[in-house]
Amino acid sequence: MKPRNTDSPRYQSQKQAAIRAAAAVFSEKGFHGASTADIAERLGIKQGSLYYYFDSKEEALEDVCLYGLRQYVDNMDAIAGTDEPFEARLLAVVGNHLGSYRSKSEALKVHNDERLYLPAERRVRLKKLGTHYREQLELMIHDGVAAGAVRETIDSHFLAQSIIGVCNGLGEIIVRDPEADVFELARKCTDLLLHGMVPGHYKGE
Amino acid sequence: MKPRNTDSPRYQSQKQAAIRAAAAVFSEKGFHGASTADIAERLGIKQGSLYYYFDSKEEALEDVCLYGLRQYVDNMDAIAGTDEPFEARLLAVVGNHLGSYRSKSEALKVHNDERLYLPAERRVRLKKLGTHYREQLELMIHDGVAAGAVRETIDSHFLAQSIIGVCNGLGEIIVRDPEADVFELARKCTDLLLHGMVPGHYKGE
DNA sequence: CCATTTTTCTATAAGTCTATAGAATTCGCT
DNA sequence: AGCGAATTCTATAGACTTATAGAAAAATGG
Numbered sequence: 001m002k003p004r005n006t007d008s009p010r011y012q013s014q015k016q017a018a019i020r021a022a023a024a025v026f027s028e029k030g031f032h033g034a035s036t037a038d039i040a041e042r043l044g045i046k047q048g049s050l051y052y053y054f055d056s057k058e059e060a061l062e063d064v065c066l067y068g069l070r071q072y073v074d075n076m077d078a079i080a081g082t083d084e085p086f087e088a089r090l091l092a093v094v095g096n097h098l099g100s101y102r103s104k105s106e107a108l109k110v111h112n113d114e115r116l117y118l119p120a121e122r123r124v125r126l127k128k129l130g131t132h133y134r135e136q137l138e139l140m141i142h143d144g145v146a147a148g149a150v151r152e153t154i155d156s157h158f159l160a161q162s163i164i165g166v167c168n169g170l171g172e173i174i175v176r177d178p179e180a181d182v183f184e185l186a187r188k189c190t191d192l193l194l195h196g197m198v199p200g201h202y203k204g205e
Numbered sequence: 206m207k208p209r210n211t212d213s214p215r216y217q218s219q220k221q222a223a224i225r226a227a228a229a230v231f232s233e234k235g236f237h238g239a240s241t242a243d244i245a246e247r248l249g250i251k252q253g254s255l256y257y258y259f260d261s262k263e264e265a266l267e268d269v270c271l272y273g274l275r276q277y278v279d280n281m282d283a284i285a286g287t288d289e290p291f292e293a294r295l296l297a298v299v300g301n302h303l304g305s306y307r308s309k310s311e312a313l314k315v316h317n318d319e320r321l322y323l324p325a326e327r328r329v330r331l332k333k334l335g336t337h338y339r340e341q342l343e344l345m346i347h348d349g350v351a352a353g354a355v356r357e358t359i360d361s362h363f364l365a366q367s368i369i370g371v372c373n374g375l376g377e378i379i380v381r382d383p384e385a386d387v388f389e390l391a392r393k394c395t396d397l398l399l400h401g402m403v404p405g406h407y408k409g410e
Numbered sequence: 411c412c413a414t415t416t417t418t419c420t421a422t423a424a425g426t427c428t429a430t431a432g433a434a435t436t437c438g439c440t
Numbered sequence: 441a442g443c444g445a446a447t448t449c450t451a452t453a454g455a456c457t458t459a460t461a462g463a464a465a466a467a468t469g470g
Contacts, residue, residue: 010437010438035426035427035428036427036428036429037426037427037428047427047428047429048429048430048431051428051429051430055429056428056429057427057428057429
């Protein structure tokens with residue numbers, strides 16, 4: 001183990017850069033397909049030097065996943081804490097999810113696709129964040145039911161998973177097409193989830 | 206290159222078994238994380254012997270992906286070819302998608318998560334099948350609009366991607382919980398897509 | 411039941427990868 | 441400029457992988 005000053009501003013900014021470099025490489029080649037040499041090269045240093053910032057390749061993956069997930073979950077907490085009407089909160093949730101694909105697509109993609117390759121003990125913190133996210137969403141749905149904005153016959157676990165699924169599906173559009181209008185997509189997505197695709201319901205549009 | 210009789214019934218059944226073994230291992234460890242030794246072990250033969258059935262590890266991945274995708278796409282063709290009303294066809298599509306997670310979850314999961322690690326020239330056949338699938342779905346949506354079953358304001362690319370997304374999201378429930386009732390999930394999913402989560406629309410339920 | 415074909419095994423070459431240790435360089439500060 | 445700390449470099453051990461070649465074993469069929 002090397003001596004390192006984890007508080008120095010230089011260390012912090014390089015570590016941040018290292019995480020982003022790892023995110024980019026993992027997202028392109030996958031965890032096992034990427035080598036530490038790939039990550040170091042993108043960062044502009046040599047392979048061995050990378051171990052100044054990560055104790056192991058697995059730690060790098062964990063850091064990338066946490067980085068990708070953190071802001072995303074924080075935003076959810078903020079949304080769940082407001083007393084906006086259900087529809088507005090749903091729009092905010094969808095917007096947050098889709099927005100993450102644009103701003104930090106790589107780290108979040110790595111979390112989605114590669115986190116399973118982490119050993120169980122490295123996944124605890126991620127799991128906590130993930131279940132927290134879903135719980136907040138399910139609570140929101142319960143509120144929606146109580147407020148009469150959501151049918152009582154829909155169970156919240158099913159619905160939460162559906163919402164997450166649609167967002168991930170649309171995330172592919174966002175990643176594929178850098179021109180895609182994220183806000184417009186979020187609006188259409190929320191509308192679909194609320195009112196379905198069938199025409200002629202009272203809400204005129 | 207070894208001499209092999211690809212027509213003998215024994216070869217065919219062992220090759221099938223090899224593809225399934227590869228699917229299981231790739232799905233658990235990922236393409237790069239899995240070794241040819243892992244696949245051979247699951248099949249009950251030695252590492253070197255595997256090359257009697259695959260020219261390379263990449264070919265194994267391609268075969269697994271094709272295996273996972275084929276039946277899934279064939280079913281879509283059958284569904285698109287009927288003249289059932291739109292709602293019934295949507296239910297069939299969703300049921301097919303969710304059902305695939307139950308029956309061949311491993312190969313389809315491999316296709317979803319690992320196909321990107323194939324070199325471009327090995328991906329052509331997969332791409333063809335995939336875009337064919339989405340085109341059929343978009344055509345179905347156009348029919349639905351023409352028949353008045355779908356709002357005109359929804360664009361079919363967006364909707365197709367949303368449908369695929371919800372199904373993948375619910376696929377996680379199916380994979381996680383072997384007791385989950387796939388047909389019931391498909392019904393609820395179709396209902397959500399058609400009518401949304403908001404209560405009080407004319408269709409009483 | 412023997413001869414031929416098919417399938418599997420053993421052994422290994424050649425390459426890649428992670429992680430470490432210690433030397434060399436750069437940085438921040440006075 | 442010069443000292444000590446922080447950062448990066450070089451070099452390498454040790455493990456693991458894919459793919460191949462030729463020997464061995466098992467199946468097939470006349």
